[in-house]
Amino acid sequence: MSEPVAPAAAKIFTPEAEAALRDSLKRCSSATIEAAVGYRRHGDMQLLPASIIGIVERFVEPDLRARLGTGDDDLRFVEDLGIDSLTMMEIVMLVEEVAQLQIPNDDLRNLRTLSDVKIYINCRARGLPPPRPSKFFAIEHLVGVMPIQPPFLFLNEASVSSASAAAKYKITGQEFFLQGHFKDNPVMPASIMLEALGQLGVLFLLEGHVPIEEGKVVGPATIYFTGCEGVRAHRVCRPGDVLTLSIKPKRMKQPLATFEGSIRVGQEKAVLAEEITLTYGYVEAALPASAVVVAAVAGANGANGSHHPNGVNGSAHGTPETPAPERFKTAGL
Secondary structure, X not given: OOOOEOHHXXXXXXXXXXXXXXXXXXXXXXXXXXXXXXXXXXXXXXXXXXXXXXXXXXXXXXXXXXXXXXXXXXXXXXXXXXXXXXXXXXXXXXXXXXXXOOOOHHHHOOOOEHHHHHHHHHHHHOOOOOOOOOEEEOHHHHHHHOOOOOOOOOOOEEEEOOOOEEXXXXXXXXXXXXXXXXXXXXXXXXXXXXXHHHXXXXXXXXXXXXXXXXXXXXXXXXXEEEEEEEEEEOOOOOOOOEEEEEEEEEEEEOOEEEEEEEEEEOOEXXXXXXXXXXXXXXXXXXXXXXXXXXXXXXXXXXXXXXXXXXXOEOOOOOOOOOOOOOOOOOOOO
16 A cells, blocks of 8 residues: 655645755755655655654764664653754754644644654644643652652653653662672662563553543552563663663553563663553542632631521531642552
8 A cells, every 4th residue: 555645745846845945954964855855745754754863863963863873763852862942943943844834832842752753743744633742750750759769769750641651760870789789790680670660550550541430540559569471681781771661551450450561771672571560449539739728718718607609607518628638658569
C-alpha cells in the first residue's frame, strides 16, 4: 500500500516556494534539503522524519551531533542536545515551514524529546489530532508524589501518558549499595534496576491510569511489588551510565497491575522484563483544596447561625469534617 499524501503537503509546490524553502534550509545538510523538498513536492510522509532530524542537527553543537545518529528518539532537546528556548523557536519555525503547519505555544511546551516532535508533526501533517501530552515530573515533583523516597528513589525524572511511562536515572557512583557491589568494581545491581522499573509502575498507578471506582484513587500506601517474570540482563551498568527506563501496561484489574519493562543505556539493551506485577488498592479521594475551604466556610457560617439560602439558620444536616489530605506513606517495593 502506498503512503498517503499528507494534507498539509498536498498544496501546489511552486518553483518559487521551492526556492524559498531551499534558501531557508541553506545551512542544513543537502540530504535534509532534498528530504524537505521531496516531502513538499510529493507529500511522502517517510521523508518528514529525516527533514525534522536534519533541522535539529543544524542547530546542535558539532560535538553533540553524533547523538542524533544513534537513532535514540528519547533524546531531550535541553538536557541531551543543549538546545535553549530561543534555539528551539528557530527549529520550530523551520519545521513549520517544511510541514506547512503552525505549532501553538501550548503544544510546544509538551515537545521535550525527538519522539515527541516526530509523533506530533506526523499527526498534524496527516490531519489527525495529536496525542494527549505526557505529564512530566522533575525530581522535586517525584519526591512530592512518590511513596518511595531518596536514597531509595531511582528515578531522576519521568513522564507518564495513558499508554506508557518513561524515566531517566543517572548512576552517580555515590549510591550506598555500590560500596559493596562489588569490591573495587561498582556495578548497578540488576535487582535495583528492576526496583526502578517497579517504581515507574507505582507512578503510573498513582497517576490514575487504571480503572478507578467513583470517588476513589489508588492509595500510595497500598502499592507493593509482587513479582516479575522473563527477566534478562544484557549489559553491565556502571557509574556515569544514564538509564532510560520504560514500561507499558499489559493487564490491569484491581488488585493487580502487570507491566512489561525495559532499560537501555543509549541504544544498548540493559534489562528486559516481560512482566512486572504490582498489587494496589483504593482509598477515598480527598476533596480538592477549594472544596475544603468552601466546607470550612459553610461550617463556620452554620456555627454562627448565619442565614442559608434554604431559609434554615445554620446547616440543616451539619457539615461533615473534611480530613486533611493524608500524606503519602512509604510503600516498599
